[in-house]
Amino acid sequence: xxxxxxxxxxxxxxxxxxxDDWWLRRGRYTRDGxxxxxxxxxxxxxxxRLRRFVPRGDVLELAAGTGIWTRRLVPVAxxxxxxxxxxxxxxxxxxxxxLVVADVFDxxxxxxxxxxxxxxxxxxxxxERFDEFWELVRFALRPDGRVFLIDSGPxxxxxxxxxxxxxxxxxxxxxxxxxxxxxxxxxxxxxxLGFELDLELTGNxxxxxxxxx
Amino acid sequence: xxxxxxxxxxxxxxxxxxxDDWWLRRGRYTRDGxxxxxxxxxxxxxxxRLRRFVPRGDVLELAAGTGIWTRRLVPVAxxxxxxxxxxxxxxxxxxxxxLVVADVFDxxxxxxxxxxxxxxxxxxxxxERFDEFWELVRFALRPDGRVFLIDSGPxxxxxxxxxxxxxxxxxxxxxxxxxxxxxxxxxxxxxxLGFELDLELTGNxxxxxxxxx
Numbered sequence: 001x002x003x004x005x006x007x008x009x010x011x012x013x014x015x016x017x018x019x020d021d022w023w024l025r026r027g028r029y030t031r032d033g034x035x036x037x038x039x040x041x042x043x044x045x046x047x048x049r050l051r052r053f054v055p056r057g058d059v060l061e062l063a064a065g066t067g068i069w070t071r072r073l074v075p076v077a078x079x080x081x082x083x084x085x086x087x088x089x090x091x092x093x094x095x096x097x098x099l100v101v102a103d104v105f106d107x108x109x110x111x112x113x114x115x116x117x118x119x120x121x122x123x124x125x126x127x128e129r130f131d132e133f134w135e136l137v138r139f140a141l142r143p144d145g146r147v148f149l150i151d152s153g154p155x156x157x158x159x160x161x162x163x164x165x166x167x168x169x170x171x172x173x174x175x176x177x178x179x180x181x182x183x184x185x186x187x188x189x190x191x192x193l194g195f196e197l198d199l200e201l202t203g204n205x206x207x208x209x210x211x212x213x
Numbered sequence: 214x215x216x217x218x219x220x221x222x223x224x225x226x227x228x229x230x231x232x233d234d235w236w237l238r239r240g241r242y243t244r245d246g247x248x249x250x251x252x253x254x255x256x257x258x259x260x261x262r263l264r265r266f267v268p269r270g271d272v273l274e275l276a277a278g279t280g281i282w283t284r285r286l287v288p289v290a291x292x293x294x295x296x297x298x299x300x301x302x303x304x305x306x307x308x309x310x311x312l313v314v315a316d317v318f319d320x321x322x323x324x325x326x327x328x329x330x331x332x333x334x335x336x337x338x339x340x341e342r343f344d345e346f347w348e349l350v351r352f353a354l355r356p357d358g359r360v361f362l363i364d365s366g367p368x369x370x371x372x373x374x375x376x377x378x379x380x381x382x383x384x385x386x387x388x389x390x391x392x393x394x395x396x397x398x399x400x401x402x403x404x405x406l407g408f409e410l411d412l413e414l415t416g417n418x419x420x421x422x423x424x425x426x
Contacts (some may be wrong), residue, residue: 042286
């Protein structure tokens with residue numbers, strides 16, 4: 001694994017206990033009421049979109065993290081296999097899923113699934129591993145299998161390159177990959193790899209989401 | 214306020230930082246995979262039920278706590294006023310709601326609402342304050358206003374009395390009120406106070422839920 005990906009993995013291991021503060025906008029992630037309302041509205045939109053997608057059958061979640069979405073997949077799926085590189089984050093996930101500690105960049109699915117799901121993960125896949133990652137998705141899916149993804153929406157002002165420096169609550173800094181995608185750009189890119197995805201942004205453009213058309 | 218209610222209030226203030234561990238079944242609340250699946254399935258049922266209720270308009274949430282449900286009310290409501298006795302819990306709630314520090318047993322709603330919502334609260338209302346609490350609900354509602362409630366399901370073996378001794382992660386003990394309700398029993402009790410509630414248990418009987426018929 002590259003140094004950058006090792007550092008990214010370590011960042012998420014160390015961030016595990018404070019990860020949900022980001023999602024729940026607590027502590028240093030607290031914003032004002034209006035920003036909060038936009039966030040919660042877009043979160044509700046994601047949940048509704050996933051509900052309509054119906055992630056039924058055998059579901060594979062890649063980079064499952066602390067389980068914010070795993071807990072929403074479990075009640076609909078027959079079974080959820082939740083893969084994450086860090087035992088520190090899986091310790092906060094749910095034992096209602098089959099939890100697998102494995103690096104997504106170095107893992108072969110032992111069987112095939114009806115749905116492959118990943119949230120806030122694709123933006124952390126560096127460009128040079130992009131095609132390889134989608135090969136894994138294809139390999140993990142049954143012929144009629146479906147993909148669903150959620151990620152950060154693109155910033156108003158496009159960022160330069162695909163690296164970010166992130167800081168933990170205690171001030172330690174890590175360099176990670178963060179590559180933003182616009183819906184049409186991502187749809188075109190994966191179409192060349194054989195995936196037809198119906199992607200869009202949430203109303204306040206905070207998230208990109210969608211799945212197999 | 215009675216000593217018991219003061220102790221209950223203090224318990225929830227002290228429990229604030231570990232409260233969500235209960236909801237997310239983390240740490241000492243971790244159960245096995247099968248129990249987790251039942252829990253997550255019943256949680257999904259609660260969310261679906263609230264979605265169908267549509268908590269629109271001006272919403273008052275009583276004993277709002279750390280905001281597990283406040284965050285689901287905000288995207289649907291025009292405005293949410295979230296009342297809780299403890300600033301410690303409201304600090305973990307969302308600024309997308311209007312946060313009011315006030316003891317529900319000693320508070321007058323300053324205006325009227327379309328919906329009054331409370332989760333895991335009614336079971337903490339002692340029998341002697343039951344009618345008074347529902348007076349507050351009536352007083353807080355517009356003439357066509359609606360109620361929605363969520364609470365713990367009744368245990369298989371009925372418990373004796375309405376007190377429980379609860380322990381925090383650090384071992385400190387508190388005595389609190391915990392009064393379980395069966396749907397038909399609660400519906401009959403509030404019918405005498407002028408409320409028609411459509412109440413039921415979730416599929417695995419973990420929660421009671423429902424609202425104005």
